[in-house]
Amino acid sequence: MEKIIEERIVLCSNIGNAVYERLSLADKVFFVVDENTYKYCFPLIEANLKHVDYQVLTLESGEEFKSINAINFIWQKMSESKATRFSIVVNLGGGVICDIGGFAAATFKRGLQFINIPTTLLAQVDASVGGKLGFNFNGLKNEIGLFCKPHEVLIDYKFLETLDEKEINSGFAEMIKHSVISGKKHFDELYSIEKLLANDPLLHKAINTSISIKSSIVSNDFNENGVRKVLNLGHTFAHAFESLYARYGEDITHGKAVAAGLICAAFLSTQIDNMLEISEMKKIESLIMRFFSKIEISDSDVPQLIELMQHDKKNNGEIMFTIIKKLGDVTYNKKFADTQVVSALKYYINL
Ligand SMILES: NC(=O)c1ccc[n+]([C@@H]2O[C@H](COP(=O)([O-])OP(=O)(O)OC[C@H]3O[C@@H](n4cnc5c(N)ncnc54)[C@H](O)[C@@H]3O)[C@@H](O)[C@H]2O)c1
Ligand SMILES: [Zn+2]
Incomplete structure (x- = not known):
């Protein structure tokens, strides 16, 4: 069951299905996660990905890793895997992952589609909505970035259950x-x-x-x-x-x-x-x-x-x-x- 909260923001009761349905036209899919969202959130989706050509790109969690190195890592992996304009990036995580994964996607080959699946309360009500993307640079928060809307934002309250x-x-x-x-x-x-x-x-x-x-x-x-x-x-x-x-x-x-x-x-x-x-x-x-x-x-x-x-x-x-x-x-x-x-x-x- 899905309910549209706002344009391109969808409340999902079965996140695994919801994700699968959105990936059918993609040639390759890149999940951007951190070690916590890989552990707590990815399992809610994994079983639905049997027929999807995907890779999981795991970043270190935390604001200090919201850097050009993380962006570089994602670009590198997408480039090595020959991502095309038909590839999709799925950001599964809090505000850090949505900001970084979105930026990497929006700039790769002049812009790949990306979907946000916010897994913290902050990301659900704020960071994943509104299309501000970026990373910290030179000791300054969000110093480099751009505005670009996610293709969709999928909300599932279940993710909140493992948050401290x-x-x-x-x-x-x-x-x-x-x-x-x-x-x-x-x-x-x-x-x-x-x-x-x-x-x-x-x-x-x-x-x-x-x-x-x-x-x-x-x-x-x-x-x-x-x-x-x-x-x-x-x-x-x-x-x-x-x-x-x-x-x-x-x-x-x-x-x-x-x-x-x-x-x-x-x-x-x-x-x-x-x-x-x-x-x-x-x-x-x-x-x-x-x-x-x-x-x-x-x-x-x-x-x-x-x-x-x-x-x-x-x-x-x-x-x-x-x-x-x-x-x-x-x-x-x-x-x-x-x-x-x-x-x-x-x-x-x-x-
Ligand atoms: N783009 C925007 O409009 C916007 C708006 C507000 C904030 N932000 C950015 O968002 C960031 C903060 O976001 P945040 O508070 O979500 O931080 P975060 O992404 O660092 O997540 C907080 C912690 O929770 C863990 N986590 C995430 N989901 C989990 C889950 N379901 N279960 C267990 N652990 C989980 C993460 O691994 C991390 O350790 C900042 O970098 C801020 O600049 C962006
Ligand atoms: Zn804020």
């Missing part, structure tokens, strides 16, 4: 972001979820809504010239937190950084006239704090964080923010003085 708690939480941060952008109805839907359980129908329903929100924003501004920037909500802060953690050689999930970033962005949003009311900020904050412990940053990190935000490639030297007028009304390209950004960071640190 921190990965489920990570994706939930992006869902919270989508709910703040879309409005009270979806926000309240998330608020009613007490615990994140991979097999909870409430979560499944919320995933569909979240995908639709992202997809509809992207369809109005694929190349991110305008309205798509609302999706950067919380991310100017989040990217700085991630870079700071990287400097210290410590791990942080993207979602955990986004959760903290959303709190800072909500605070910033209360600092201009006629913007977010404190009561709404507190509501957003309380939903986030229910699922995320605070990240460890202190006053002495603030100057570095400001410097990192100034260098964020989306900021052109000036720190621009997406901010919240109220639930369901988010605006972008707002400039703030460094002192206001410092106050937002200090607000978070002192929570």
Whole structure:
């Protein structure tokens, strides 16, 4: 059984069948996986591939391997196997695999078709939808990349069952972001979820809504010239937190950084006239704090964080923010003085 969530995004109850049906016209198929998705996710598909000419390309998992070396590895394997324009790449994994596998496919022989099968919550509601592809370069996240839509995105909630708690939480941060952008109805839907359980129908329903929100924003501004920037909500802060953690050689999930970033962005949003009311900020904050412990940053990190935000490639030297007028009304390209950004960071640190 399949259900179309949005154009080219399909909810599948039998992922093995769904994949098989899509590969019948391909001369060769390349599955891009990492060692975890090979172990936990590929077995749900493998039995259906008896008549398919396929290869599995296994990358090392983790953000540090989202590099040109991984792209090179995929290109090399496809070239050795004489992949043609009739070959298909299937990205089976989280955001890292979807970003890398998509980039490798979209650039090989000027573009092979690729299908995303996102296996983390973050990839299902965010990374696999929207056609942003790329890899990290020169110490900068997603420095090289392009926009190119996947041929299809296949969603199966079953994959979520082998994710650990921190990965489920990570994706939930992006869902919270989508709910703040879309409005009270979806926000309240998330608020009613007490615990994140991979097999909870409430979560499944919320995933569909979240995908639709992202997809509809992207369809109005694929190349991110305008309205798509609302999706950067919380991310100017989040990217700085991630870079700071990287400097210290410590791990942080993207979602955990986004959760903290959303709190800072909500605070910033209360600092201009006629913007977010404190009561709404507190509501957003309380939903986030229910699922995320605070990240460890202190006053002495603030100057570095400001410097990192100034260098964020989306900021052109000036720190621009997406901010919240109220639930369901988010605006972008707002400039703030460094002192206001410092106050937002200090607000978070002192929570
Ligand atoms: N392209 C976009 O629009 C977009 C949007 C948001 C994030 N991203 C990118 O996505 C990446 C983060 O994605 P992520 O959080 O999915 O990280 P990830 O791909 O690193 O996956 C997280 C971990 O979960 C493991 N894993 C994946 N699926 C599993 C499963 N079903 N069971 C058990 N383990 C599993 C992976 O091996 C990895 O160790 C970042 O690189 C970010 O830049 C891209
Ligand atoms: Zn994000």
